[in-house]
Amino acid sequence: MKATRGEKLFYAVNYVVLGLIALSCLLPMVHIAAMSLSDAHHVASGHVVFWPLGWTTDAYTSLIEGSDIVNAFRNNVVLTVVGTALCMCCTVLAAYPLSRRDMYGRRLFTLAIIFTMLFTGGIIPNYLVIKGLGLIDSYGAIWLPALVSVFNMLVLKTYFESMQVEMEEAARIDGCSEWRLIAQIVLPLSVPVLAALTLFYAVAFWNQFMNVLIFMNDPAKYNLTVLVQQMVQSQSMMQDLNNLQPEDMANLTPETIKSAGVVVMLVPMLIVYPFLQKYFVKGVMIGAVKG
Amino acid sequence: MSMAERQAVGGGAVRMPQRRNRRRLRQNIPYFILFTPIIVYFLLFKYAPMGGLVIAFKDYNFADGVFGSPWVGLGQFETLFSNPQTLRIIRNTFVLSVLALLIGFPFPILLAVLLNEVGRVWFKRGVQTLVYLPHFLSWVIVSGIVITIFSIEGVINNLFADWLGWSPIQFLYSEGSWLALFIGSGIWKGAGWGAIIYLAALSSIDPSLYESASIDGANKWKQIRHITLPGIAPTIVIVFILSVGNVMEVGFDQVYTLQNSAVFGISEVISTYTYKIGLQSLQFSLTSAMGLFESLIGLVLVLITNTIARRYGQGLW
Structure with missing residues (x-):
């Protein structure tokens, strides 16, 4: 079929628009990277756009030596790895029984869990519970309240339900116990979904911000988001420029170091992004089928 | 069985x-x-x-x-709805979330429809890879980038000065432009990701519909209007219900990382106020009342939208 003139015009415009949209996602990150690799003089002059001017890695050196960013990076890894492992265990624990049709109170439990998605206690009551449990300043305060994401649990439950019943019946007749059924049949068959959910949790923990801000008073426990946020926020003092004292000036994190902080957070995400994209999109599709 | x-x-x-x-x-x-x-x-x-x-x-x-602690009945709520400061915060929460929802909602649909018309696979893949990426970045990164780019010494102000001779604009410190940056950064971060679900819906539309429409002389616009959009209408409704349900949850991360004291008048919302006044100034009861109000509105909105959607046979439950 030959494209008409109108169609040709449509396709041309479409390619241009999409190209611009894609660039708008990429270029801000390129700009930040260029800022972090330029020297302070060029950055102050405002001519750094997409290419570093006066190439230097000073910002990274002073970031690593002058701040807690290495420690924060380590904290991020601990938070993410342990948190993801705990969450995956608990999500399976919740999803498997709820996927069995002969479980007592299955509908009631499912509804009670979905209700927590629609209505929550909110920040202060959560804080009181965490405080009551003595979890302030411990990572338990980040991990425990997030053990089961209801959405992820529902995705996994739906997947378990869709598994072939015949295979299970056959395994049961052959005298397979429930535990072996889970360990040797159900879980190995769910690897693609489990992988997607692992990444969902890992990204959430890697980017965790609010709970660290609320529950961690000790700066040694800060993760990257909170640490970098504090560097960036020092800029909001700029609006009081008129009554800025010299000592305040010294507290302002230089633009290049701030940019370097953002890049340090950005790079690990870019490295794992190819995996993320593949499995995340699949995960979203599984979730969408349910909807 | x-x-x-x-x-x-x-x-x-x-x-x-x-x-x-x-x-x-x-x-x-x-x-x-x-x-x-x-x-x-x-x-x-x-x-x-x-x-x-x-x-x-x-x-x-x-x-x-x-x-x-002593009971005060609805005392906290009376304070909440009589104090101009708390009233403004409730208003801000509504304004920010409703604007973000209404303005942001069409973008993923538009993006999905445009992507669906792309024939070259490498181009489609490339665009998808780039537009999904911001979803994975934390708000600290996104706001850090926005603040760097739009600050007075930022690249936007410099380009305006060089090319157009404009004097610097305080994007981050005036309420109107802050609001635009807030909504814009939400779209930047979420539109690509939001398009995935529509792309999935689009792929299930029968291609022969387009062929016959084309033979009957329907142009691209008419095809999109009469085949594509009706094809994804159920998905649009479901996504809309879910978004309306979350309407009161203006993301704490986004507001907190983007706001500054010059724009508190528009940017302070229930969650950020709860963090600052509730946790740091220990106003636990007042901010809990705010949180409860927020949760209840959210719950009521989900139930209402779902009831409406169910009337058209597309409810979530």
């Missing part, structure tokens, strides 16, 4: 149901060994905080705790 059931009921066998019950009981033991920690988790971290909301009806103090 269902065969056995029918036999048990229809055949009048007396012992069958009993044996089935015993089997079911035995079957349930491992389920509940697995499930008990989950019950404890939900009671402790989800339902106990809901119970903790009683402090919204009390005057909480640390000495007496949640149970000992």
Whole structure:
């Protein structure tokens, strides 16, 4: 079929628009990277756009030596790895029984869990519970309240339900116990979904911000988001420029170091992004089928 | 299972149901060994905080705790709706979330429809890779980038000065432009990701519809209008219900990382206020009342939108 003139015009415009949209996602990150690799003089002059001017890695050196960013990076890894492992265990624990049709109170439990998605206690009551449990300043305060994401649990439950019943019946007749059924049949068959959910949790923990801000008073426990946020926020003092004292000036994190902080957070995400994209999109599709 | 059931009921066998019950009981033991920690988790971290909301009806103090603090009935809510400051915060929460929803909602649909018209696979893949990326970045990164780019010494102001001779504009410190940056950064971060679900819906539209429409002389615009959009309408409705349900949850991360003291008049919302005044100035009861109000509105909105959607046969439950 030959494209008409109108169609040709449509396709041309479409390619241009999409190209611009894609660039708008990429270029801000390129700009930040260029800022972090330029020297302070060029950055102050405002001519750094997409290419570093006066190439230097000073910002990274002073970031690593002058701040807690290495420690924060380590904290991020601990938070993410342990948190993801705990969450995956608990999500399976919740999803498997709820996927069995002969479980007592299955509908009631499912509804009670979905209700927590629609209505929550909110920040202060959560804080009181965490405080009551003595979890302030411990990572338990980040991990425990997030053990089961209801959405992820529902995705996994739906997947378990869709598994072939015949295979299970056959395994049961052959005298397979429930535990072996889970360990040797159900879980190995769910690897693609489990992988997607692992990444969902890992990204959430890697980017965790609010709970660290609320529950961690000790700066040694800060993760990257909170640490970098504090560097960036020092800029909001700029609006009081008129009554800025010299000592305040010294507290302002230089633009290049701030940019370097953002890049340090950005790079690990870019490295794992190819995996993320593949499995995340699949995960979203599984979730969408349910909807 | 269902065969056995029918036999048990229809055949009048007396012992069958009993044996089935015993089997079911035995079957349930491992389920509940697995499930008990989950019950404890939900009671402790989800339902106990809901119970903790009683402090919204009390005057909480640390000495007496949640149970000992004196009751004040709806006193906190009276303060909430009579104090101009708290009223403004509730208004901000509504304004920011409704604007973000209404302005942001069409973008993923538009993006999906445009992507769906792309024939070259490499181009489509490339665009998808780039537009999904911001979803994975934390708000600290996104706001850090926005603040760097739009600050007075930022690249946008410099380009304006160089090319157009404009004097610097305080994008971050005036309410109108801050609002635009808030909504814009939300779209930047979420539109690509939001398009995935529509792309999935689009791929299930029968291609022969387009062919016959094209033969009948329908141009691209008419095809999109009469085939593409009706094809994804159910998905649009479902996504809309879910978004409306979350409408009161203006993301804490986004607002907190983007705001500054010059724009508190528009940017302070319930969650950021709760963090600052509730946790840091220990106004637990007042901010709990705000949180409860927020949660209740959210719940009511989900129930209403779902009821409406169900009337058109597209409800979530």
